[in-house]
Amino acid sequence: MTDLLTIILLGIVEGVTEFLPVSSTGHLILASALLGYDSAYWEVFNIVIQLGAILAIVVLYWRTFWAVISGLMRVDPVSIRFVRNLLVAFLPAAVIGLALHKYIEALLASPVTVCVALIVGGFAILFIERTVKEGDIAGVADIPLPKVIGIGFIQCLAMIPGVSRSGATILGALSLGVERRTAAEFSFFLAIPTMLGATALELVKNRHELAAGGGVGFGGIAIGFVVAFIVALLVVRWFVGIVTKRGFSPFAWYRIVAGSAALVWLLAR
Template identity: 80%
Template sequence: MTDIINIILLGIVEGVTEFLPVSSTGHLILATKLLGYDAEKWAVFNIVIQLGAILAIVVLYWRTFWAVGLGLLKRDPVSIRFVRNVLVAFVPAAVIGLAIHKQIEALLGNAEVVSIALIVGGFAIIAVERFAPKSDIVGVAEIPLGKVVGIGFLQCLAMVPGVSRSGATILGALALGVERRTAAEFSFFLAIPTMLGATTLELVKNRDALMSGVGVGFGAIALGFVVAFVVAVIVVRGFIGIVTRFGFVPFAWYRIVAGSAALIWLFTL
């Protein structure tokens, strides 16, 4: 019964935070620490359930993907640029992630790093919102290739837990002159190849443990997947509305408060 509650809680945390600029990995690390979970036991689970959140994007934006797919068959320039931009932005994370995979793993259990990254990221959001150039690029397919490459490299900052993959890509896009809604949606679409790659790597690396039932099994992962999917569908719908009306500053203050509270708590342990 306790494990089921843990699974549901972690699924909710993943679904709520995956696409917000607050770091889903960082929140899962803090949740693991706060609730006294065995971090090693839940490490693969925390990564794989991200696919549930990714599926939410596929479902919510199925019309976009359908239109792009049909456009590719017709060699439509807009559809080709859409796919090109997503794939080009994905490449830096794929290459750098594979190159420093062990160093990244060493940080995944460090709650102090997460707390500091949350605070620093919060101030970064406020700075970008205040000083970013006027946003005049609307539509994922309309982002120039040079800016796409820049966003791809900025996404790599999220390899430090607590930085936030969505936060790094959204802030990068805003700083490069991309309109808010387009920046958020590009981050959503870029998450698909990025998280599929990361999850596949973890599944391959931990296939023996998963098959033998060591750690968290497939049943638990399936439940966490479903919870993350349902919650992410709800959150993404609301996120776009908040961003359009209020920008990203509310998330910045949340990061600063949450990171500060986490640091205080960690130092009192």
């Protein structure tokens, strides 16, 4: 497979899976195992193109962000709570991620871990869908601070490849009484500081390799970024519609089937 085809394929995988509760990192790890390419060569690429998906959220919700920025200039309490909730929910992942960075990297080398996490996470989604009552907390700014802290710590489960950052935060929010649409949107917005932090860390760690031209070049990263951005634009709107009408069960069954199939393939090869 040529580098260009791989770049486009991985950009599509990232754009489709970043905001669905199916684990974008897990899918990229499985793609490495299934397609047989050198994961170390594509490591920085896989991290940086996540920013393309993040940009899609900024574009889709630009009115929300503009309203928050305008509100901050007026010292509006709702805008202040919106930003506070995002920053507070982000802090646990920032602190724990830095402390456990080496251990997380070791997990990233295990496709089997991804498969098991996909399967277990699928059953967890089905359990939560059937047992948790619909919450009444609507609006990111209206989520109480203790629940925000809880969601922030739940997001840290996504450091295990295959768990899914969006899945952990959305289902964590649902379990804490947040209604579906707000839970999904809070997950989208929380991805911005989380992915910016992860990308900055990865770029600093690999700055010498990038300067020397190692791995995928800046041109390839730019193509993957654009592909991930365009695909994420389409997927996020579709996802919100599906969640509102049918809940998260379709994604749970996908996780179970995909994780089981990939696990059988890995163990049989």
